[in-house]
Amino acid sequence: MTVTPxxxxxxxxxxRETLAPAVDADWTAPAADIGQTCRETIDHVVSCQTFYASHLASRAPxxxxRLRKHDPDAPVEQVLDLVPAGAAVLAAVARGSGPDVRAFHPAGMADPEGFLAMGCDEIIVHTGDIAAGLGVAFAPPDDLCARIVTRLFPWAPSDADPWPTLRWANGRAPLGDRARLDPDWYWQCAPLAEWDGQVNRRINPAAWSP
Structure with missing residues (x-):
């Protein structure tokens, strides 16, 4: 698989390693310019993992x-611990699912690799959002960013560095002379073999839209 458990x-x-040193920072600060606080965004990251895992595990059509309800009073340290915990659940479900398994996502009927790639995308991109809001340095691995782009954004350019390309594909920033994308960007979460060659667009606004 391009993206693995x-x-x-x-x-x-x-x-967790990136954000844990900032647990005493002001998590009510905006996460970049996505219209959420840093605290709301890390809660969203956790919820995405359980949302994906429940759909994949049940082969939901x-x-x-959602399985998880946010606890706004939970310490940030505890929420950060839930990021790898939620990822472990999704990873385990993906390992136990055959490549032909499909389950619902608003972007399409995703296979296990699609859910893994979306899980990685949510974690990496939103960690960048939160790090920007808290003033924390963040530089994810180029190899992982490149594989997320390849799996979820087959229409993305291949002539730029992977992390800026991933941010561009997620509507976070311009990329060279390419303008910042509108909030209707979306994923190719169904297998790449089924991609129709068109750029996917969402119908409903993203929850993080400015």
Missing amino acids: DDLIAAADLC GPLP
């Missing part, structure tokens, strides 16, 4: 209610 675990560990 081990990649998801590594991304989650990197998130349609949307399921």
Whole structure:
């Protein structure tokens, strides 16, 4: 697979390692310019992992209610610990799912690799958002960023560095002379063999839209 369960675990560990030194910072600060606080964003990261895992585990043909309800009073340290915990659940479900398994995501009927790639994307990109809001340095591995781009954004340019390209594909920043994308960007979470050659667009606004 282009993106593996081990990649998801590594991304989650990197998130916690990057943000743990800033647990005493002001987590009500905006996470970049995505319209959420840093605290809301890390809660979202955790919820994504359990949302993906529940759909993949049950082979859900349609949307399921979310398993996790945010506790706004939980210490940030505890929420950070839930990032690798949630990733471990999704990774385990993906390992136990055959490549032909499909489950619902609003972007399409995803296979296990698609869910893993989306899980990595949520963790890496939102860690960057939070790090920007807290003033923490963050530089994810180029190899992982490149594989996320390849799996989820087959239309993305291949002539730029992977981390800036991943940020561009997620609508975070311009890339060279390419303008910042509108909030209707989306993933190719179904297998790449089924990609129709068109740029995927979301119908409903993203939750993080400015």
